[in-house]
Amino acid sequence: MKLVIETQAKQKIATHLDEHKRLLLTFEDGVGAYSQHAMIHMQVQFTLNVVTNDMPVEGYQAIVHSNLGDILIKDYSAADLEENMVLKYNSHLGTFQLSGDGGLIDGNVGFIDFTDKDGRKHNPAR
Secondary structure (H helix, E strand, O other): OEEEEOHHHHHHHHOOOOOOEEEEEEEOOOOOOOOOOOOOOOOOOEEEEEEEOOOOOOOOOEEEEEEOEOEEEOHHHHHHOOOEEEEEEEOOOOEEEEEEOOEEEEEEEEEEEOOOOOOOOOOOOO
């Protein structure tokens, strides 16, 4: 599985990363330490999370390769993703959009930096 993070999205994300941090692409199903809520409606929702290398990542058994490095995902969330994906930043709305060869996957991908005590507050998607 491969994810191309477009330039503007990459710039927004990269400011939160260093050699001691990694990315998770969390399927918002209420399972795990980084999922914000269970799905209560028929909509696929993802959040891009920043965690430190020593923070727990139980449940994230699969990898998506990206131009910002490997991104961990819950293995079963691959069913809602595609082999080739693109992450764009919508500067008008201040949110991220995830799409694949088949079209839009999530038009409002959240972004939470769990290494920042106010990271949840700065999540414009939710």
